[in-house]
Amino acid sequence: MELLVHGVGGTTPQKMLGDPRTVRITGDDTAAIFRRAEDVHAEDVHAEAVHTGDVHAQIRPGGHRDGPVREAYVWCNLTSGDSTRALWLLLLPFMVVNLAHWMRPAAPGRPRAVRLYGLLVRLTALTLTVLLVAAACEVALDLVAWQCAGTAACAGRHSWLAFLTPGATGGPWWSAPGRRLALAAVAPAALTALLWYLSHRTWSAYESHQPMARDPEPDPDGSALARPGFWYGRRLVARLRAAHTAAGLLTVAAAVTAPAARFDHRTGGPAALDALSWALTAALGAGALAVTGVVCRRGRSERSPDRTLDRRLVRLLPLGALAVLLLALLYAGWSRPGWRSAGRLPGDAAFGTLMLVQGLLVVVLGAVAHRLYRRDPDPRAGMRGLGGPAVALLACALGGVISGGLAQRVADWLDGTRAGLDGPALLLTWQASTIPPVLAVLLVLAAVLAVRTARRSRAERVRVRQEHPGEPEYPARTRAIAHARAMATLTDRAPLVVTVLSAATLLLGAAALSGALATGRTPDGAARRTFTAVQGVAETSQALGSWLVGLGFLTFVTWGRRAYKDASARRTIGILWDVGTFWPRAAHPFAPPCYAERAVPDLTWRMATWTERTGGRLVLSGHSQGSVLAAAAAWQLTPSVRRRVALLTYGSPLERLYGRWFPAHFGPPALSALHREIACWRNLYRRTDPIGGPVRLPDDHGPDVDHAPLKDPLAYGRTAEHPLPAPVLGHSDYQADPVFARVRGRLLARLHPELPAQRPEPEPPG
Structure with missing residues (x-):
């Protein structure tokens, strides 16, 4: 049997199996396994052939078709099926900090350091919850109930606050400051x-x-x-x-x-x-x-x-x-x-302390991660083991920017002139001012990457021409292939992007904290003029950041509404979670749920029960994120069942993404152990694929897992087999390549020359 597992974005069982007539044989509307209609009772036909001695049917379970019986596991509704998945965008900072837990370096023999790493990430996640709830308190209690409702001019512009506004003779019962806050x-x-x-x-x-x-x-x-x-x-x-x-x-x-x-x-x-x-x-x-x-x-x-x-x-x-x-x-x-309510509520010290604690936790986390990395260095690990602390820092920065930008935006909405209200806490105001510099850093980084990609594209044009000697050259075709290869290498630049963003975040966060502490002090002489100039730049950045947050909020609402009504947009949002929510919620319970806690048991139960019932062997075929689920499911099998499974991965991010960023779980020792424990493994990839790549197992672990890079496109010009220009496939349609069928056939031959006979049913007692 061949068990197919699709990748990000999902697909239909009809497309996976290449047949419009498919039948769900197990599962529900969320995740299920399908077969072609004519293969539903393939094992029954096979068992009957055993009793009749039909050797031909024993080799071909259906008795009427070549190759193994194929099944498709469809799991896309775990991440993109329900309209309420759009609400998961609210949980983005929590998802990011949860990823930091799984990004620790591999450190065999250091259980105490590993536990300390997990503890620091959990504490950082706890501060993130406190920060976002405190920001909500800043908006609701301080800006709305304390400042605006307590100021006649502001409350007059917002009639819905009239019942909270104190008058000359005392006002309504709710107008007391404490009751407004309550x-x-x-x-x-x-x-x-x-x-x-x-x-x-x-x-x-x-x-x-x-x-x-x-x-x-x-x-x-x-x-x-x-x-x-x-x-x-x-x-x-x-x-x-x-x-x-x-x-x-x-x-x-x-x-x-x-x-x-x-x-x-x-x-x-x-x-x-x-x-x-x-x-x-x-x-x-x-x-x-x-x-x-x-x-x-x-x-x-x-x-x-x-x-x-x-x-x-x-x-x-x-x-x-x-x-x-x-x-x-x-x-x-x-x-x-x-x-009487006057000024702003005492929140400056709380936000400052919270930000300082987050910074200290991230610094200590970085020290622990560095110590773990030195225990067993892996040159391919992202940021030399500091990926987890960097991602934790970005999660805190994301929470801070959202909090500060939202508070600044609400303050501007309540009092556009900013003359009647003191505004949010100083630190939140300064955090909002970091949004334009962060965007500027991103623009500069994008420009640098664009220049490097253009250079890489020009170099690839020479290689493309050298790969097709004697054929007429098509400059537009050459440029398209070279551009696809160059764009695919951007995935390998992710460590650079995270490094630059985390460094900029750390510097801007320190600047925001220093600016918040310095505000309110009155320097003398030249220091006064310098401080005034810096404050003017900061105020401009704060105003711009406030409007950028408003624009981001409108974009969020638009996408959320579209995702609620449009299944295709809902699927696009689901792709974001296919990578981010693969891991269990180990650090933050409010992160989006882990779909693998449903998908991996599904696959494990199916493979274990099928091999137990039939005594057969199977090829586990995974594309893209499906290859990660396939590997995780193979790990969960017992050793006896694991040796009956062959693994075929294509467009797989197992090493390129998971091995580099999650080395403790997908590093070279882990993938090498998986290679030794299963029957056989083959991996396919293309140079034009921005997600998949080679597995890169060490040479001393038996036969090489990686096939040579597949040709993409299948033909450079027009040929007898391809009279029309062949498309550049990139990450899709691996099964359209003739190499795919040949590799799968070799895996089946290595797995067993013949499919085993159906196990006889036990005789009833008596």
Whole structure:
């Protein structure tokens, strides 16, 4: 049998099997396995041939066709089928920081350093949740409820705030500052509840699919993907979801409590309120310690499926945080004569401390990653092992830019003249000013890459002409082929892009923090003039960043609405998650769900049950991201079944993307171990493919896995076989190449010269 697994973007079973008549033999509307209609009962025909002695039918299971029975596993609806997938764009920063967990260098024999690396990434993910919820509090509590609703001029321009605006004689009941804050706290609390809901909604759809039960294998040189519990992280996700939900609710409670407590302590309010403020402060501190303890206590358990849920912790931690929040709302809503809203809420120190903590965590993470890399250096690893810290830094920067830009945009919308409001926290304002410089860096980087690509294209033209001696030259054809090859090499420039972006992010983040600390101080002499000039440039950048955030938000809404109505646009968004959500949620529970926790058990169960029932062997054929799923599924098989499987990969990013950026799981030792443990493996790729590439196994691991690069296009000019110009296929249609059929035939021949006989059914008892 040949089991086909498609790649990013998905396809139809009819196209995969080359037949309009297909039948779903197992699975559901989300992911399923299909066969051609005439092959549905191929094993039954084969079993009957065994009893009748029809050797020809034994070799050809259908008794009427050459080659193996083909099955297609269609999994595209796991990432791009439902219209609600468009909401996953909200979770982009969480997905990025979750990737950092899996990007650590390979470090055999260093379990403590590996655990420390995972702990630092989880703490960084926790600060990211606190940052985004705190930014929502800044917008709802500070800008809307405190500043705009407390200013008659601003509230007059927004009639929907009239019931919150205090008048000369006191105003409505809700106009008291504390009650305004309590009402506005509903918005960030609802955001936290939405994040919890999006994470919990995928619980049964993805994380509840248990892998096959089997004994753990020693894997000193292999990959952790072979461990029985790798694709079952349900317990960790539940713990982290409870901790992050509690952290979000406690952040809202702290934002409500701080202004009221500052007023009570300054004016010497009633003893009851003073005692309640200290009790709330203690409860917030205890909650923060509990949340941090849960995040630090336990990482992933992969040696065996961890099916035990901490139900008491999962329920009590968020409920306790919710109780603290409700108590904070009651405390803030207490009547306080003489309390007036003026200036901005005290959030500068909180945002500054949070940004400083994120920077320190990333720096320590980089030191740990460097130490792990030095243990077993891999020259092909992205950024020499620092890819994880760089991606974690970019995730924090993405969260900071979104927070600062959104706060700046809302402030401009509430008070376009900026004369009546003090605006958001200073650090958020300075973070918004980093958006134009980041875009400028991206433009310069794009220009540099464009120049290099043009040079590479000119060099490739010479090679294309040399590869077709004696044929008439077609300059336009030569340029098209050379351009496709040059563009395909841009994937290998990803380390440069990430390095430049992370370095620029680190410098601009330090500049934003320094600018926020320097604002409000009054230098003298020449320093005053310099500071004034810098402040003017910063204000211009802040205004431009605010408008860029607004444009980005409109683009986001447009794409979200289109994705909700248009299946093709929904599929395009799904391609983004095909790579980003392959990995389980090990660091951030609010990241988009891992589709491989459903796809890998699907493939494993199918291969294991089919080989057990028939005693047959199969070719596992994966294209693009499907080749990654195929390799992950092969790792999950028992050794006896694994030796009955041949692997055919084409357009595969196994080494080019996953091996370089995730060396601990797809590095050379892991891929070499997979090559030794399966029956045989062959990999096809093209020089025009921007995604797929060679596997690059060391020469001392048996027969070479990589085939020579396939010709693309199949013919340079017009020939008898190709009277019309052959297209440049790049990443698609590998099966259209005649080499594909020949390689698959050789794999079948190496796997077994004949398909084995059907196992006889056991006789009924008695």
